[in-house]
Amino acid sequence: MQVALKIWRYSAKTGDKALREYEVDAPEEATLLDVLDIVKDKVDGSLAYRKSCRMMICGSCGMRLDGAAVLACKVRMYDIANSGRVPVISAMGNLPVVKDLVVDMDPFWAKFKAMKPYLQPGYQQPLDGKEYVISQERMNVIHKESLCINCGCCVSECNSMEADPDFLGPQALAKGMRFVGDPRDGAAVERLDAYSSEHGIWDCTRCYFCNERCPKGVDPRDAIAKLGAEAMREGIDEDLGAKHANWFVTSAKTTGWLRETELVPKTQGIVSSIKQMKFAMGLVKHGKVPPPFPPHVAEGVKESRALYDLVKQQDRQGALGIVQGERALSRIEPAEGPEGSQGGWGSRDQADVTPGEAPTRKYSDDQTKEAQTKEAQ
C-alpha cells in the first residue's frame, strides 16, 4: 500500500528544521516503524530515530504521531494509509530534541534516578536465604507499575511538566510507587516524604494524558494517586495538595457537599488567603464565593458521615483501597462520530511544539517582569 507521512526533520546542532513529506510503498501489515525503515533505506538515509525490538517491549521508538506520543512499532499504518490521512511525525515532547525523532533522554533518566529506583530492603529479609514469601495478591498492588518500559510516552504528553519542567513526572513517580508498594522495600516512608515535596506527587494536574498515552497500560496517574493515598495514610500531608485533598474528605463527612469557600484558606492557609483578598473580592462580586454560613448541607449527609466511620473501622486505607478494577490493557472502542463529524482534524496537523523551541512554558515573577518591561518598551 502507498503510505504518505510528514516528518519534522531537525538538527539541534545547526538549528535547521523542516517539515518534509515522504511517500513510500509498504506492506499491508507495516507499522509506523516499518515505514520509517523504508524511508531511511530507500529515500533518505539521514533520518534519525531509535528502534530495537519492534515488539513494544524495549521502549526505544517513542515519538509523536499528530502530536500524540506513541510507540512507532505499535501503530499499524493500514487504516491511516487507507483513510488518505497524512500524519505528522515528530519527536516526543517535554524533552530536548537532538536530531529528527531522537530526543535527549538524560533529563528523563535523571528524574528516574532521583527516585532511588532500587529496592532498599528492610529488616525482614528471609532467614533461610530463599525467596521472600509474598502472596500474588499482595504483589498485584504494583502489577501495573512494574510493566513500565521507560519509553517516555507519558512524559512526552505531561501537561504539568510542560508548564513546570522540574516536575518529576509520571514515569518517575510510577516507578516510585513500584517501590512504595513493594512489601520487600523498607524505605516506603522516606520515599513518600521525598516524593511529596515540591515537584512531586502534588504537582500532578490529573490530565490523564499519561494514562491515555502509555502503550503498556501502566496508568501512571493511578500510581500517583496511590502514592498520594499512601502518603496521607502515613500522615505525610503537609503539602498544599494534600491539604486540598483532605478538605474534600472533611467536607464530605461533615456537610456532604464541598465547602468551597473555606477551600482556599484550608488549602493555602490564612496568611496566603489574605494576600489573595483582591482576587477573592472579584469572585465574591459574581457570587462565586458562597457564604460559608449557613453551611450548605446535603440532605443525606448523615449517611455520608456514617459511611466514613465504617470505612475507617474496616481500615482498607491507602493504596490497597485503590482497587485495580480495570486490567492493565483493557480498552473501550470509542463511538464512531456521526457522518461528517471530523472534529478538529485541522488542529492535529502539526506537532504541538515545534522542535527546537524550548519544550516547556512557565510563568514566573521574572517572566512577568520581563513581559511587562517588554511591553513598556
Place this chain on the structure above:
Amino acid sequence: MRRVAYYKGCLASLSAKELDISTQALSPKVGLELHEIETVTCCGAGDIHEAEPDYYLHLNARILAYAEATGSDTLMTVCNVCTLNLRQANHTLQGDEALRERINANLRSVGVPDYNGTVDVRHFLWLVAEGEGYELLKAAAHKGLKGLKVAPFYGCQILRPSKLLGFEDPDRPWSLERIIEACGGEAVDYPAKIKCCGFPIIQAREETALGELIQPIEQAKEAGADAIVTPCPLCHLSLDAWQSKLKAATGKDFQMPILHLSQLIGVAAGFEEAELRFKRHVVSVQPVVEKLSV
C-alpha cells in the same frame, strides 16, 4: 421524553449555580426529563480518590445506588470530573463481586439502597451530541448563534482515560463542534482544546496551573474565537474566574467569555438572562450578548 436521574455535583449547587439553572431550563427542550437525586453528596472530585480511596468508592456507590432507585437506567452529570469519578467507581464495582458485596453491606447498614450496577453514567454533552437529543437540540436552537465563533474546550476528564469514558476518540473529539455547528455557530479549532486547564492544582501549584491555563485561552483568542464553551464547571471556574490572574502574571488581558455548554445551547434557543445567569461570570459575557442581538 427520556427519563434520566440527574446528579449536579458540588459546583453546580453553589458557585456555578448558573450551570444548574440553565441545564434545568434546557433539558425539557432536548427531550430530557430530569429526576434530581436529592440526598447525595460530593463525588470526591479525584481528591477523595487520592486521600481516602475506600471512602471514594462508598460515596460514589451511594450516588449510583440512589440513581438506580429513581428507576432510570441513565445517570446524567454536568461535570467532567463527576463523570469520570462515577464511571470509574461503576466500572470498578461492576468488575469485582467481592468488593461489591462488602460495599453493599456497608450501604445497607447506613440505610442506603443496594448498588446493582444497572445505571450508566452519561454526561449531558453525550446525551445531546447524537441521536434523539441531537435532533431535538437542532430544532430547539432556532434563534441560532449567527456565526458566532466558538472555541470548544473539552478539558481532560471527559475524554481521558478513554478506556473508562469511551464516548469519542480522545484525540479527535467531535461532540462540542457538532453542537456548536447545530446551534448556528462556527467551531474554532486549536491544539489546546483537549489539554488541561490546570484546575486540580490551581491552589497547590498556582504557577504551574497558570502555565497550563493560558494555553487554551491564548490559542482560542489567536484563532479568532468570540467565546469558549466547556462542559465542565471546574474548567469553567479556571477559565473564567482565574482569567484575571493570567493578566496579573503575564500582562495580557484576554477578556475571553467562557460559557457552560447548557448556556451556549440556551442562548441559541432564545433563553433570557433569568435562565442563563451570565451576570454570575467573572469575565463579562456582554460582547457575546451584543454580537447576538445585532
Place this chain on the structure above:
Amino acid sequence: MDAKHDVLVIGAGCAGMRAAIEAHDAGADVAIVSKLHPTRSHSGAAEGGINAALGNAGEDNPEIHAFDTVKGSDYLGDQDSIEIFTREAPGDIYQLEHWGAVFSRADDGKLAQRPFGAAGSPRTVYAADITGHVLIQVLYEQLVKRDIQVYEEYFAWHLVEHEDRCQGVICWDLLHGGLKALGGKTVLLATGGVGRLYRATTNAYACTGDGMSMALRAGLPLKDIEFMQFHPTTMYPSGILITEGCRGEGGILRNSEGERFMERYAPTAKDLASRDVVSRSEQTEIDEGRGINGSVLLDLTHLGAERILTRLPGSRELAMVYAGVDPIKTPIPVRPGAHYHMGGVETDTDGLTEMTGLYAAGEVACVSVHGANRLGGNSLMETITFGRRAGRAAADWALSHTTVEVPQAATRDAERELKELLDRTEGERPWRIRDELGQTMLKNFGVFRREDQMEEQIEIIEGLRERYPSVVVEDKGDVFNSDLVQAIELGYLLDVAACMLQAGLARKESRGAHSRPHDFPTRDDENFMKHSITRWRDDRPELSYKDVRFTKYLPEERKY
C-alpha cells in the same frame, strides 16, 4: 585513550549488567559500553521464564535439571559447565528476588514455576509472560544503585589487542559522533546473538552478532557456530515471539486439519517437547501441505479468558497488534523463526576466552551449556550465572594487574576505515544485501538443511561479501548516524554467516537444531560427538573440531 577502567563490559543485557554488577561488587572500576540504553537490550524481550531447580512446584534438584539440559543439548553440551550451571542457578534466582525482581507467585507465596519444554519437572520461574522485562528492570535498578558508569549509545567496533592481551575497544559514539578509544584491563563481551541473519527472527534489530564478529576478527575461535535455534512459535510474518509459556499453560499446536500433530512426533511431551523437535514437526507439517499460509496454529481458546488475562496478557496483546487475532477467541498463526544462537565465542566456565583479558558471557558465548539445542528458560539463567562468574573472573584478573594501554595505531586504523566508508558517495545501499542475506539464509539454512542448498548458500554469501565493500552510507553527519552503524552491523552479519555455513555443511549428521533429514537424518556420535571450532584466516573461515567434555551422562537416543 579517551578513558580507562578495570573492566569494560560490552553490552548491557542481562549478562552484561549482571557481569558489571559482580565486577563492581568485587571492587573493580567497571564501565559498560552499549549501543543501546541498557533497558532497551533484547534480553528484555524474553517472555516465558528462567530455569532453576528450586523445587517449588514438585520434586526437583540440580541433577535432574542437568540431565534435562544435557539431553536437550543432544549430548553436545559440555557437562562440567552444565553441572556448575544447574548447581548455582537456584542461588542466583534467590539473589535476583532479593534485589526485588517482580516474579509471579504460587499459591503458597513462593516463587511460581511453570512447566517448559523438555523439563522433567516444572522449574521455569516466571513473571506472567514478561520475564525478560522484569529481569532487565531489576538489573538496571541495581546498576543505578551502584552508580555504574554506562557509555550509552556507544557502538563497539574493534577489540584492541596489545602485548598479547585484550586491552580495550574502539567505539563510535552514536549519540554525539566521533571515535572513542576505551581502555580496559579486561574486556567482557556480552553482545548477544545474531538472529538478524534471518528474514524470520524473533530478534531485535540490534542482534547483529557484533561480539562474535569482533572476536572472530581478533583471532578468536567461535564454537558450534552452525547451531541456530528456531523457536517454534513466532508469528507470521513479523517473526515476533509468542512465548513457550503459552504451551506451558496448556496451549496446543494444530495443523490445518485441526489435529494436535505433536502427539505423533512426541507422544510423551507433546507440545512441550524440546524446541528443535517442535520446530521440525511444524516445518514437516507445513512442508507436507498441512499448514495455512506457511504457518500452523497455536490454540489457546480452551484456556479461558481468565487464565490468559492473568498469565499471558503480553502474548495476547502481541497477537492482537501483530497478528490481528484475539487468542481468547482465535488461534494464533505461528511458524519457526530464528531465535537463539547456541554457538558463539568459546569460553571456559569462568567466561575466559582464548585471549588473555577477554571474557564473554551470555548468548555471545559458548561455554557450552546448550550444546546443539537449548531448553527454554535456560538462556536467561545462563546470562545471570555465567554473567556473574565472568564478571567476577574479569574483575579478579583486572585487580591483580596494573597497566592498560590502547595504542594510537588502533585508533588511526579505525579512523582510516571510517573515512573510507564515509567518503564513498556511490554504491549499493546496505538494505539490499541485508534483505538478500535474510531471505536466502531462511531458505537455505533454516530448520532443515541440505547439502545442495548449503553449498548454494556458501556461494551466495561469497557474492554478498564481495558486494559489501562498496556499500554507501548516505548520512555523513556526526550526530546519531545510525546509517553508519547499520552498515557496519551488516559486515558483522556476513562474517558470522560465512562461518555458520562452513561448519553446517561439514557436520554430516543431524543433531539438535542442525537437522539434515534428506542426507544425514541421524546423529553420528562416532564422528561428530564434537564441537566445531571456526577461526578466521586469510579472510575466510577455517574449521576444526574439539571434544565434548563429559562427566557422567552417556549419550542416549533422544526421544520425547
